[in-house]
Ligand SMILES: [Fe+2]
C-alpha cells in the first residue's frame with residue numbers, strides 16, 4: 323500500500339516535470355497521420371509525454387515478440403489515451419482522479435455516473451471521461467476515419483486486463499510502469 327502510494331507520488335512529480343521536447347514531437351509525427359496528430363497534440367503536454375514514454379517502452383518490450391507489428395504497437399501507445407482530450411484535465415485533476423480511482427473506487431464510479439450526459443457539470447464530466455477514456459478515444463478516432471483495428475484496441479483500454487490481446491497486454495505493462 324505504501325509502496326503503491328509512493329509510486330503514485332513519483333508518477334505525479336514526474337508528470338509535472340515532464341514535457342514534450344522536439345524529439346518527442348518528431349517521434350509522434352513519424353507514426354501518426356495528420357488527423358491523428360491533431361488529436362494527439364490537443365492533449366495536455368503531460369499526457370502527450372506519457373503517451374510517448376509508453377509508446378517507446380512498448381517498442382522495447384515488443385522487440386522479438388512473435389506476431390507483433392512494431393508500427394501498430396507504437397501507434398497504440400501514442401493513441402491509447404486520446405479520449406482524455408474530450409475534457410480539459412489538469413495535472414491536479416489527474417492526480418485527484420488517479421487517487422480516487424485507486425482508493426475510493428465507489429465514490430469514483432458514482433461521480434463518473436453523474437457525468438454521463440454531455441452537458442453534466444464539468445466536475446462530474448472529468449470523472450466520466452477519465453473512467454471511459456478508452457471508449458471516448460475510440461469514438462474520437464472513428465470520427466477521423468481510423469482503422470477498425472486501432473479503434474477496437476483503444477476501446478478495449480477500459481475493459482478488464484484479462485480480456486486484452488497481446489498488443490493491449492504490452493500496453494498495460496508499459497502504462498502501469500509509468
Ligand atoms: Fe489510459
Ligand SMILES: [Fe+2]
Pocket residue numbers: 372376402403497
Ligand atoms: Fe496511459
